[in-house]
């Protein structure tokens with residue numbers, strides 16, 4: 589429901605707005621209002637891009653009057669001295685109010701038992717055919733950090749189609765869409781692959797892949813179970829039980845690197861294991877102990893850093909936080925690589941894995957647009 593305006597009062601160079609939904613008033617300066625004027629002289633009607641030259645707006649711009657019109661659905665500002673009137677939709681103004689409660693409420697942190705009891709999933713045919721199901725799929729990824737697609741044909745084409753239904757596939761040093769058939773050419777069924785511990789991908793990337801998609805196209809093997817861990821749940825536990833360790837891992841920037849001399853590649857990036865936004869909300873977990881680049885801290889801090897990292901690693905190893913699943917043909921997994929850690933147990937035999945990375949901004953864009961379409 590769109591919030592309607594209840595009142596607007598001009599107080600010097602500011603406008604105080606009250607909304608009908610009872611949430612706190614909002615105050616906007618006349619300078620800000622002119623800078624965001626939706627009139628065609630100030631904003632392009634199609635692209636919504638700003639046309640007005642902000643630095644040509646008089647610092648002391650004034651208004652003759654302001655009024656709520658259209659039964660609360662608009663604010664009008666009559667500028668001085670030219671008496672020109674600008675009209676601001678109430679929906680636009682209401683949307684400016686930050687709502688810090690919305691996002692965390694939508695997010696459900698989980699441990700292994702909780703998520704295994706209710707695994708988020710959607711049906712392949714419905715996902716491909718209905719935008720409402722695509723929205724439900726992405727909402728679940730947003731809420732739980734992952735969602736399965738069931739009933740997917742075990743082909744590279746169908747797997748790729750699922751990825752592209754969400755967003756375009758990201759190109760990296762590994763290529764784009766991949767279809768990994770490790771031992772096919774060797775025809776060696778005794779192929780052995782080592783366990784891979786809990787990690788996030790791309791700690792060496794300035795923009796680590798936002799999402800990953802996996803489809804196990806063939807699993808003629810023993811072992812090879814996948815493990816997913818909610819990194820935000822680990823953050824919640826650490827924040828409560830080891831606040832000093834949590835604070836350290838939220839501030840020390842850990843460098844990650846990818847080094848391939850033969851191909852002439854040396855990627856590097858650094859960020860704290862727990863990265864927060866300005867509001868203090870946890871936004872990203874980055875951890876790959878194999879890819880941690882050498883870096884030195886003062887001796888005391890170094891000691892505390894290793895202790896904090898060990899606390900984190902211990903929580904990663906806690907099986908009660910693990911959601912274990914043997915990925916089989918027909919089930920596609922899409923997960924948030926900024927939130928979940930993933931691991932894979934050792935296996936013996938033949939396994940064919942297809943997958944892709946998706947950029948965070950593209951998936952976020954898709955979700956934002958789908959939410960808007962459903963809301964209107």
Ligand SMILES: [Fe+2]
Nearest residue numbers: 787788789930
């Ligand atoms: Fe990985």
